[in-house]
Amino acid sequence: MEKGKREGTIEMNFVVFLDVDGVLNTRRSCVHAPSGVYVGVDEARIAILASSMKETGADGVVLTTTWKDLKEDDEDFIYLIESLNKHGIQVLGKTKEARFSEREEGILQYLELHLEIEEFVILDDQHFGFRDYSKLWESFIDTQG
Numbered sequence: 001m002e003k004g005k006r007e008g009t010i011e012m013n014f015v016v017f018l019d020v021d022g023v024l025n026t027r028r029s030c031v032h033a034p035s036g037v038y039v040g041v042d043e044a045r046i047a048i049l050a051s052s053m054k055e056t057g058a059d060g061v062v063l064t065t066t067w068k069d070l071k072e073d074d075e076d077f078i079y080l081i082e083s084l085n086k087h088g089i090q091v092l093g094k095t096k097e098a099r100f101s102e103r104e105e106g107i108l109q110y111l112e113l114h115l116e117i118e119e120f121v122i123l124d125d126q127h128f129g130f131r132d133y134s135k136l137w138e139s140f141i142d143t144q145g
Contacts (some may be wrong), residue, residue: 014119020065022125023143033076050087060090068094104129
């Protein structure tokens with residue numbers, strides 16, 4: 001059996017902690033999610049993410065975005081998952097934090113629960129408290145440039 005993989009589990013040696021708004025879309029994105037509440041995701045940005053993940057050997061994404069709070073049968077959540085899957089991106093899980101402003105706490109808790117994760121990157125357009133944790137800050141990619 002491969003290193004880091006237990007029987008019956010999904011491999012999670014290298015994951016991408018993924019925000020959506022400001023990462024897979026921008027305020028200028030023209031497409032909308034089915035409900036019209038969310039700005040839709042840009043296919044070109046998903047393709048870039050998928051290519052980067054393939055190149056680096058990432059196993060999949062863990063959602064840190066507010067989209068993760070949608071019910072799994074919500075049309076916008078289904079739209080997001082289908083858009084990612086269409087490009088071969090597997091959603092491995094979701095973080096859980098008490099408040100939106102504590103995204104770093106959700107990532108730290110997820111890492112504590114999934115010791116098989118050896119490497120990760122965080123894609124987000126906001127810094128939250130990532131800078132307060134060197135482990136997170138050194139893996140943070142700011143999509144605002």
